[in-house]
Amino acid sequence: MSTMEYGNLAYLVLLGAVLVFWFFVQNRQSLNKTLQQGALWGLIFLGTVAAVGLWGDIRQTVHPQQMVMTDAGRIEVPRGPDGHYYLTLDINETPVRFVVDTGATSMVLTQADAARVGLDDEDMIFYSEAMTANGVVRTAPVRLDDVALGPFHDRNVRAFVNEGEMTKSLLGMEYLNRFARLEIANGRLVLER
Structure with a gap:
């Protein structure tokens, strides 16, 4: 990775951490519900990553x-x-x-x-x-x-x-x-x- 890519990665990680922190601070009264929603979004994210990563295999199955x-x-x-x-x-x-x-x-x-x-x-x-x-x-x-x-x-x-x-x-x-x-x-x- 180049220096610019490392900088972009660091920026995105920092931005994500700030958003997660803000989300928890805003919803601190209902922490249990906040954790459930966070887990749901995490599973959606992982499912999307898995679908993109396995797209070649999925396409080969659908395509003869x-x-x-x-x-x-x-x-x-x-x-x-x-x-x-x-x-x-x-x-x-x-x-x-x-x-x-x-x-x-x-x-x-x-x-x-x-x-x-x-x-x-x-x-x-x-x-x-x-x-x-x-x-x-x-x-x-x-x-x-x-x-x-x-x-x-x-x-x-x-x-x-x-x-x-x-x-x-x-x-x-x-x-x-x-x-x-x-x-x-x-x-x-x-x-x-």
């Missing part, structure tokens, strides 16, 4: 798992709450979350994801174009050394890096066609090799 391995050679992915299917692929041993886009031809990485997997910005040349719902965007073709989805590994996979703004990387049909079976039914995406 990303990927479920059922049998050898089979991957099932539940539909997300927003109606899309998401897959997390390990690209060069770095996890990247993709939205499955059967309307996209290729695998398209955001610039941030490309940097995370070790693609150097200076080596990319944005000379190709892609037609999107937002119009034409420039892309840079790249080769990914290692792409893994669960037990399935592919080498030297062709992909593109989008020069425009994208919130998530897209997983198009070129990659999905590597699977012998692709089925979307009953809120699940099933991939088999």
Whole structure:
């Protein structure tokens, strides 16, 4: 913590102590009731802290798992709450979350994801174009050394890096066609090799 953060912490502790002291002085005739109210507020505070601290676990319980391995050679992915299917692929041993886009031809990485997997910005040349719902965007073709989805590994996979703004990387049909079976039914995406 920096000096300024220690100062802020000391100020908040002092302010809290003054407020608690004032509260007890104002309610000294009914000390028992004051203690009950203080305990109630303390429990509310602790409950809020616990909910914030456990939010990731709570969200994972409410939000279905990303990927479920059922049998050898089979991957099932539940539909997300927003109606899309998401897959997390390990690209060069770095996890990247993709939205499955059967309307996209290729695998398209955001610039941030490309940097995370070790693609150097200076080596990319944005000379190709892609037609999107937002119009034409420039892309840079790249080769990914290692792409893994669960037990399935592919080498030297062709992909593109989008020069425009994208919130998530897209997983198009070129990659999905590597699977012998692709089925979307009953809120699940099933991939088999």
